[in-house]
Amino acid sequence: xxxxxxxxxxxxxxxxxxxxxxxxxxxxxxxxxxxxxxxxxxxxxxxxxxxxxxxxxxxxxxxxxxxxxxxxxxxxxxxxxxxxxxxxxxxxxxxxxxxxxxxxxxxxxxxxxxxxxxxxxxxxxxxxxxxxxxxxxxxxxxxxxxxxxxxxxxxxxxxxxxxxxxxxxxxxxxxxxxxxxxxxxxxxxxxxxxxxxxxxxxxxxxxxxxxxx
Amino acid sequence: xxxxxxxxxxxxxxxxxxxxxxxxxxxxxxxxxxxxxxxxxxxxxxxxxxxxxxxxxxxxxxxxxxxxxxxxxxxxxxxxxxxxxxxxxxxxxxxxxxxxxxxxxxxxxxxx
Numbered sequence: 001x002x003x004x005x006x007x008x009x010x011x012x013x014x015x016x017x018x019x020x021x022x023x024x025x026x027x028x029x030x031x032x033x034x035x036x037x038x039x040x041x042x043x044x045x046x047x048x049x050x051x052x053x054x055x056x057x058x059x060x061x062x063x064x065x066x067x068x069x070x071x072x073x074x075x076x077x078x079x080x081x082x083x084x085x086x087x088x089x090x091x092x093x094x095x096x097x098x099x100x101x102x103x104x105x106x107x108x109x110x111x112x113x114x115x116x117x118x119x120x121x122x123x124x125x126x127x128x129x130x131x132x133x134x135x136x137x138x139x140x141x142x143x144x145x146x147x148x149x150x151x152x153x154x155x156x157x158x159x160x161x162x163x164x165x166x167x168x169x170x171x172x173x174x175x176x177x178x179x180x181x182x183x184x185x186x187x188x189x190x191x192x193x194x195x196x197x198x199x200x201x202x203x204x205x206x207x208x209x210x211x212x213x
Numbered sequence: 214x215x216x217x218x219x220x221x222x223x224x225x226x227x228x229x230x231x232x233x234x235x236x237x238x239x240x241x242x243x244x245x246x247x248x249x250x251x252x253x254x255x256x257x258x259x260x261x262x263x264x265x266x267x268x269x270x271x272x273x274x275x276x277x278x279x280x281x282x283x284x285x286x287x288x289x290x291x292x293x294x295x296x297x298x299x300x301x302x303x304x305x306x307x308x309x310x311x312x313x314x315x316x317x318x319x320x321x322x323x324x325x
Contacts (some may be wrong), residue, residue: 001234001324003227005317009219009241090215125248126216126315148295151279152248152313184295187305 013127016095020102020130027108030212031115033129035153036137037146038119041163043071044196045137045205046114050078052206058109062101063116064093071116081105092123095130111213121150133212135159140167144178147185154185159192159208166195216249216315217257221267223317231322236270238321244277246312251276279312 008014024031034042046061053059060081063071072084085093085101098115107113115131117124136157138146141164147154154160160182162175175193182189192208194201220241228236243251251274262270279292285304292312298305 001322002319003231003322004319005223005227006319007223007317009216009223009315009317011223012219092215094215122248123215151295152246155246155309156313181295184297187297187307 010126010128013095016099017128017130020095020099021132023107024113024130024132027110028213029107029110029113030133030209031113031129031131032209032212033115033117033124033131033134034137035117035121035124035134035157036119036139037121037142040119040137040139040142041196042116042119042137043074045161045163045194046075046116047078048196048199048202049114049206049209050075050080052202053078053080055079058111059114060105060107060110060112061114061116062093062098064097064118066091066118087118091118091120092127093117093129094127098129112209121146121153125150125153125156133158135161137161137163138178138182139164140171140173140175140178142173144174145181147178147181151185154182154189157186157189159190161205162191162193164195164197165193165200166198214257214261217254217261220254220258220317221261221265224267224270224320227320228322234322236267236320237323238271238273240273240275240318240320242275242277242314242316242318244312244314245279247315248313249315273318275318277311277314280310281307282310283307 036042061075062083064085066087069084072082075082083101085097115129134157179191192204194205224236243249262268280289282289283299283304284306286302288301289310290300
């Protein structure tokens, strides 16, 4: 006997994500899901972002890693609430992990919640976390064809942050080709050039964030 | 692997809803842009099923192409070689139409 289901495989994840999205939206919290390969600079970007915020800003970070709370410790220096999600093997965050990590947190008082995903350009793509926007980081020490190799990830991103641009003179990376590749996969993608080392472009990144509040 | 686990969790729940009937076969729809490689998913499913309460269980896969819809001429076209321009009229004004599916289409239960 054939039973039609016509149901999303990640139905349960999507259900929780929808609840989270509603919660963020009703309290005016801008939730951003940050995705990239390991080492592209997600934590560095967050460090520079938090560093530039005055204490009056209502910002918090959930940071995901397979093991260690090193990232949470790096980010806790800036005085904003930070929680580590240690996935214990899973290569991505899912909505249930985010829901659990937010238990007992004054999420309603926030203006921005950053979700730093596990460093991985594949698996996080499939998991909706209830975010309002998704940013993918690409650094110039990687290949400029990454958007073509991982089209699903770039296709689902609202913003591409091209990081480590201070290294452009030293690496054979063609930034224009990388951007063209990203736009082929996602014609509507916004792109920002930044260097977390020199601070170049971080003003535009902050303006992008503030534009979503 | 967690996606495969989610599939099996749903199949178990559905089987329980049908009086604990045995699931013999399940149909999955996977898009080219879903971020899931069908062969990897099949491998993970088979690994989890082997020796479990669901063994034996067969899977059918339907692969959905990456498609976009043209705002200028309304054509729905397949994206080939990452080219998101309309294949009918060449317009660059197109929107996502398909390819990110990751769905359970059906399951087949054994008659008791």
